[in-house]
Amino acid sequence: KPAGQTVVKQTCSSTCWLEGNCYYRWYRDRYTEHTRSWNRVYLGCSYGATVWFISTSSTDQDRYRCVVRNRAAPQQKCKLDWAVIYTPGRVCALKGSSVDLSCSYKHPEGLTVTKSLWFIESQWKFGAEPEDVRESDQYEGRVQYSRTLNSCRMTITDLRESDAHTYSFRFYTDHPDGRYSGRPGVTLSVTDLKVTVSDTDGGVKKLTCSSTCTLPNNPTYIWYRNGQPVSDQNRNELELRDRTVDAGSYSCAVKGYEELGSPAVCK
Incomplete structure (x- = not known):
């Protein structure tokens, strides 16, 4: 991110009245010295309670507000969210062949992806970081990753029946709390x-x-x-x-x- 900018994490403490049927509208109040007043700016909406914003203020006088909406969907798709989308969500491949598991991802502006990996959903233990598929002896020499600005892919060669799992993509950013896993992932069947x-x-x-x-x-x-x-x-x-x-x-x-x-x- 450019010099003089910081990334600010904000979490809306309110809960949805109807779980899964709400979204959050975010505002920033910035104090203007020469008018000695607060100016409110609408920043956008999110489907999650936690978002990251770019701040260029040299002081701590920015205030963020959130409003929870749970009755109607936003007129436009929210753009402040994290997301991983798998295309397709289920893959069938022949034993002995190679397969590509593909996805696209996004994160709030101002963050830079520093690391990414794929992991087996069923093997992720609560409270621990997931194991990188490439570090498993079972996949040694058979897995390759590729990632661009918005897309992610894992290639598995010489498929085995034991490779049939649900795989998820996880990425990390330059913010200490800025990490995300796209769950549920893509389910691979081997036949x-x-x-x-x-x-x-x-x-x-x-x-x-x-x-x-x-x-x-x-x-x-x-x-x-x-x-x-x-x-x-x-x-x-x-x-x-x-x-x-x-x-x-x-x-x-x-x-x-x-x-x-x-x-x-x-x-």
Whole structure:
């Protein structure tokens, strides 16, 4: 922050009458020497009771006020808050692949982010700082972070079933109390592929390439018979009508991840 400026933390001690259905309007009263009067300025609103303001006053004569509103939402979105937004909030990925967990974040003006990390939500113990995922032996050499002014990302490679957790992003600023965790975070599910066989009413064998969670982006499926691709098939279901011609060993994979295909089943 520029020289001569300080960051002031303010907490509104009032409580909401209806929890979660209120917001706070903030004002600053500044004393003007030549008029010997107080001037009130509206600073904005927040959904949280604690905010940070930039102060350029050389004295301690600034006074801050808050007003709690709980009946109607503000006309414009509040801009004095901390936030972490995960996009998407749930991610499904193939075992053995790589995945990006992404988010955007914001904090009050006047603060500078000095440190950030991702952590596993269920492993955060009350009263302690969360453990950085990168410092866990389980993730050694498999995790990378990237962060810009407004976005954050964690990449996990060589996914394992044990990586299925809810992950949250936490950042720290240059104010001693200026830290924030975006909770709840983004939930990662890890799946492999499996071929299941069922009979239809017409006596046709139907093979289904299934996963334990829904893979993103409407993936294209590839079917193999005896290790060779089956032509003109891109859905997760395959129907077999001719017992002689169609006999063989079948497996499936997702296009782009052919090396992570399912175990084969015989028909």
